[in-house]
Amino acid sequence: MFASERENMKITDIKVTPSLGAENRHWSLLKIFTDEGIVGLGEWAGGPIEQLKQMLIGRDPTNINQLHYDHLWQMQGRGAGVEIALWDIRGKQLNAPMHELLGGKLRDRIRVYCDCHSGAHWTREDYQRRWQETRASGQLDPVYETSAYVSMAKEVVAEGYTAIKFDLDVPNPWKLDAYDRSISRRQHHHIVTTIESLRQAIGPYTDLSIDLHGSFNLADALRICKDVEHLDLLWLEDPIRWEWGNVAALAKICQQTETPICTGEIFYGAKMFRELMEQQACDLLEPDIPHSGGAIEIRRIAELAEMYHMSVAPHYMRSAITGMAAVHICSTLPNFLALEHHSRNIPLWGTMLDIKNPIQQGYINVPDGPGLGVDLDEEAIATALPAGVPLWS
């Protein structure tokens, strides 16, 4: 039967979970139901879904381009989490894994790098509490001691990861002002010696990245980049924030240091990376899935980067559903370097799917089942909710 002769599939309903709680970084999962009984799994950024239902119910979920250009791109990253469910539906309909719908995988497993955060895994609440305590005490929190970073690095590398990342814009008693973005000499010393100790601890061949989250002024951030050149970082991430009209500032840093500069987790869509590329303002891109895009926009971003001889190392902080979509997408990108794992401290990440603990020795196998190729373990997920709260509504 030709496509033209088939009745089009139709979306009949959409359901989402409540927030799975602060300890699970407020993930919310999404299901798209169809009149053929196929259900697609995606991720929702939270909030009401009435408008989303109005857009999508009655539409053909298999024409992903059309839904993207009609609606989802306007929702930016919120729409990209929904797009994941459309690829899942389409793959299940055709009995083909998502990577085949993207032209075919170039690799069978995906290299994952572990975001170790610092000597302690990061949560937003924790980070703010530690800043307050540090300001009150004038003492460095033990989890930000160089030795704590080194312990964490050894622990994570022992799990088989070939690449790790640490944050070094952390609470410290040497920051002279709560608002000004300068780095004091003492703080600079702590940052550089911690990176030196990390490199020494993990040896010369494990990849090491450092994230500064755009926390600092240009001159101070540049000095960090220069002073760690001998430590051969895989990348230094976001030395400054360029996103609001200051590509030239990042270009200035990038053109003065051999430390590779990586950025890209803030903006949605390839267009927002264009000027960055034109000005040779970075060396790698780390678009967030789905915040920067789903398969459609992430592929565009990767292909743009490739035109400028750059690799991509996608960022993501969402659940393992987005993680598996990311695995499919990354398997099809020629210039893929590594995929972030931001959830080592979140047990649910490893238990929420039918495949348990998908990361083994720092890699995730690319699923070959239809669509995303994974299913939810709803019993495991339900434990994140208070008793009596329904999982889907």
Add this chain to the structure above:
Amino acid sequence: MFASERENMKITDIKVTPSLGAENRHWSLLKIFTDEGIVGLGEWAGGPIEQLKQMLIGRDPTNINQLHYDHLWQMQGRGAGVEIALWDIRGKQLNAPMHELLGGKLRDRIRVYCDCHSGAHWTREDYQRRWQETRASGQLDPVYETSAYVSMAKEVVAEGYTAIKFDLDVPNPWKLDAYDRSISRRQHHHIVTTIESLRQAIGPYTDLSIDLHGSFNLADALRICKDVEHLDLLWLEDPIRWEWGNVAALAKICQQTETPICTGEIFYGAKMFRELMEQQACDLLEPDIPHSGGAIEIRRIAELAEMYHMSVAPHYMRSAITGMAAVHICSTLPNFLALEHHSRNIPLWGTMLDIKNPIQQGYINVPDGPGLGVDLDEEAIATALPAGVPLWS
């Protein structure tokens, strides 16, 4: 059955036709055979296929990304003609039209513009003969009289086309030197008045484009662009050749005229269009299918153009097989303007498929059958070959 559990499909053989003759612009068709009995249709740029067979036989035709990045991109446009056959195979395997494999069509029919060439349809041999005769006689060939252009325009518009294109870098007695690329005053007058007469003949609402094939010097080409601004061309194509290291020259023209500048039929792959975009050196792109790419690279080129607020109007001169692949690709590009039809003077174009004369009132319906959604009429094609010459070998 999961993809991982299936035996991969394998390419078992490749066959091509001989050149279908000068009158059919030396088209050569291609078939890829598989161990599942599925046959993919593509187009071949001519010459021996031993190396192609070595590359592809035994490989899985359904992983198009892998074959593209392993081999086909290195063959540039020759490889892109082969890529078409891979999409045809994949679509037939999944019982899905090619446009669905590219994420879904955004439109059901494709606007076609007719390349009218001049007062006479172009062939390479004809063009060269007319130049020789014109130089010998010192007279303008009647097919290049303004009145001949006007007749052709009326004839083609009567067929329902909403956009037409003419060449105006044609044999003429006023070109002062066979090699120098200047435009004489008399020649300039002929070009501009012909465009004026064309606009008058077709009225204000039919789109009109002019192709100069990069035949002229910058200053003379710019003067043409400026002098026809009041005629509201859809585009003026290739006022100069920028392709060999002279993007700045085209940018200089483009930034001085409101006449939209279109280019892009020479190079393969999105990377070659990057500098053109960065320098805002044109207003539209006309990548050739498959010379500039198959679905993979044409989509990249279109998406690059879209980042710079440009539409694409793909060029192609090949057979209706490439034409139908182009229709599928164009149906999925948001920034698609119109597809070239270069073969109005080639009867085989309209008879070689199971669907006869696919262009109706200036549009082609997007096929919804599996793969390309068309088949060859091999009896019709065989008439292009001398008796006894086999169609496939």
